Amino acid sequence: MYLFIAPWLIGFLVFALYPILSSLYYSFTDYDIIHPPKYVGLANYQEMFHNDLFWKSVVVTLRYTFISVPIQLLLALGFALLLNQKIPFRGFFRTAMYFPSMVSGVAMSLLWYWIFNPSIGLFNYVLSWFGISGPSWLMSPDYALYALMIMSFWTAGSGMILFLAGLQGVPSSLVEAAKLDGAGRFRIFLNVTLPMISPVLLFQLIMGVIDSFQVFTQAYVMTQGGPNYSTWFYVYNLYTSAFKEYRAGYSSALAWVLLIVVMLFTGLIMKFSNRYVHYEGGGRK
Amino acid sequence: MSTIPAAGPNASSSLTKPRRKIDAVSIASFIALVVTTFLMLLPLFFMVSTSLKSKKELLKFPPTFLPETWQWSNYKDIFETLNFGQMYANSLIIGILTVVGTLLSSALAAYGFARYRGKGSNLWFMLMLSTMMLPYPAIMIPQFILFSKLNWIDTFLPLIVPAFFGSAYNIFLLRQFFSTLPDELFDAGRIDGCSEFRMWRQIALPLSGPALATVAIFAFIYSWNDLLTPVLYLSSSDKFTLPVGMSSFTSSRFRIPPWHLLMVASVLAMLPIVTLFAIAQKRFVEGIVLTGIK
Numbered sequence A: 001m002y003l004f005i006a007p008w009l010i011g012f013l014v015f016a017l018y019p020i021l022s023s024l025y026y027s028f029t030d031y032d033i034i035h036p037p038k039y040v041g042l043a044n045y046q047e048m049f050h051n052d053l054f055w056k057s058v059v060v061t062l063r064y065t066f067i068s069v070p071i072q073l074l075l076a077l078g079f080a081l082l083l084n085q086k087i088p089f090r091g092f093f094r095t096a097m098y099f100p101s102m103v104s105g106v107a108m109s110l111l112w113y114w115i116f117n118p119s120i121g122l123f124n125y126v127l128s129w130f131g132i133s134g135p136s137w138l139m140s141p142d143y144a145l146y147a148l149m150i151m152s153f154w155t156a157g158s159g160m161i162l163f164l165a166g167l168q169g170v171p172s173s174l175v176e177a178a179k180l181d182g183a184g185r186f187r188i189f190l191n192v193t194l195p196m197i198s199p200v201l202l203f204q205l206i207m208g209v210i211d212s213f214q215v216f217t218q219a220y221v222m223t224q225g226g227p228n229y230s231t232w233f234y235v236y237n238l239y240t241s242a243f244k245e246y247r248a249g250y251s252s253a254l255a256w257v258l259l260i261v262v263m264l265f266t267g268l269i270m271k272f273s274n275r276y277v278h279y280e281g282g283g284r285k
Numbered sequence B: 001m002s003t004i005p006a007a008g009p010n011a012s013s014s015l016t017k018p019r020r021k022i023d024a025v026s027i028a029s030f031i032a033l034v035v036t037t038f039l040m041l042l043p044l045f046f047m048v049s050t051s052l053k054s055k056k057e058l059l060k061f062p063p064t065f066l067p068e069t070w071q072w073s074n075y076k077d078i079f080e081t082l083n084f085g086q087m088y089a090n091s092l093i094i095g096i097l098t099v100v101g102t103l104l105s106s107a108l109a110a111y112g113f114a115r116y117r118g119k120g121s122n123l124w125f126m127l128m129l130s131t132m133m134l135p136y137p138a139i140m141i142p143q144f145i146l147f148s149k150l151n152w153i154d155t156f157l158p159l160i161v162p163a164f165f166g167s168a169y170n171i172f173l174l175r176q177f178f179s180t181l182p183d184e185l186f187d188a189g190r191i192d193g194c195s196e197f198r199m200w201r202q203i204a205l206p207l208s209g210p211a212l213a214t215v216a217i218f219a220f221i222y223s224w225n226d227l228l229t230p231v232l233y234l235s236s237s238d239k240f241t242l243p244v245g246m247s248s249f250t251s252s253r254f255r256i257p258p259w260h261l262l263m264v265a266s267v268l269a270m271l272p273i274v275t276l277f278a279i280a281q282k283r284f285v286e287g288i289v290l291t292g293i294k
Helices: A002-026 A043-050 A052-083 A090-102 A105-115 A122-129 A144-153 A156-168 A172-180 A185-213 A217-223 A234-243 A248-276 B024-050 B074-081 B084-115 B121-131 B136-149 B157-165 B168-179 B183-191 B196-204 B206-225 B228-233 B242-250 B259-279 B281-292
Strands: none
Touching (some): A002 B121, A002 B157, A052 A156, A052 B024, A090 A156, A105 A122, A105 A144, A105 A217, A105 B024, A105 B242, A122 B024, A217 A234, A234 A248, A234 B136, A248 B136, B074 B259, B084 B206, B084 B259, B121 B168, B157 B206, B157 B228, B168 B206, B206 B259
16 A cells, blocks of 8 residues: 555655644744744744734735635525526536636636726726726725625636536435425425535535635736735735745744634534534434 | 426426426526626626737727727737747646646555555545645745755746645545445456556556546646746746746736737637536536535
């Protein structure tokens, strides 16, 4: 066995375990990557709590997570429910909804950079159909973060595919039985469908939260963290302090806080979900 | 909000059922679908249409739906002005090598995890799963320092070499698949005096086409779209990958970004992914399903 897992094992030690541990060590040092690290104790962690940009990045990231992840999940679930019906052109709709998810990262950021352009972009033009005169989006400190949230809804199609798969796993006998008992559509959804797809929901919730804690591309390509730090995401902050200000020690402390928060969040969601998530066959994790 | 079950094991009951009547809910959901699909496709439509517009037409508001003059030369210009061909080639090379590395190492490790249950194998497996939750930014600084000590900065090595050591997500996916292969196959191989390595190569791998294809696609898409890693490691412009090169468009170098060329780049960047999706659509969706439900 060890012969087979050797490549992974070496990779794990060199590219995961060693970096985690040395990152922990660096987080207690003053380190500019060129000169050897100098031990400073908890100074980096103390500085973090007094650093405005750190708090700014925490607030931006949490706001983004708490607003955009739930809406993304609702949209994805909504689309999946709509497309799980017998509806004309179902195949076309599924592909069309998924298509935007294939334009990811930088290309998507560039496209939406143009869409949100207040003078020539598409977004305010579409809004004008409804008599709304839109704000200047990415150039406005009040709206830039919302613009990025709106962009994130565009890729709800990838979540939709997962929900569709989950919905197809709901045994039709259960739905039929509920119908015979006189349950309406809404009750069937609430008492049969939702519990059956709760593992998919949980998986997507965890992945969504972890991903949105790590937003980088949008901030790097579209806003550079601005205007006025309104899109100063946590990982963008981490990247700037490490690779623009050459403060690897302080950045490592940021990285460790991120690691701990991600683990806490995952653990919390898992624990909380034990009460609500239904797994077929009971005990299986 | 209804979930009408697809014709399944009890499809026979539909013989006696009257034709499904068209009710208000299905009409409303059809309209909702048409509207949202229109809104979802609108940006894509403009991506393609803008890529064919002339520089003058870009500044029109409201934007024109179709180009007034179809400027196909945009697609030629991008290769001449922006080092685009080089960037494209770089991304392809890195992507393909990443796929090779991921397939080899992940398939090996997955086989190890699937076929052996010895002392400690569970512990390693749990460790491997936990690395799936590990955020890349948490380890990127020490990795950067490590690679800079190896003098690998401004080479493709930091982007390719880690792939040859496997990635948890793909190992997990393949392990799930290998575990479903019947033991009898391997017992027969063992009786015939097959070595473990040969069984991996001649029994496990040939039977795993769909799973391997899924892993290959995932690995390629991930590498193709990644921005953070190449931004850290690549500094000279002839080594840029597509995402790095494209992101430099929005920097201050261009006061007004050349939107038409940006959209050309976006369309071309999307091309390999769409092609892969079109070729392997069914397997791809199956693969997503496979990893989606743990």
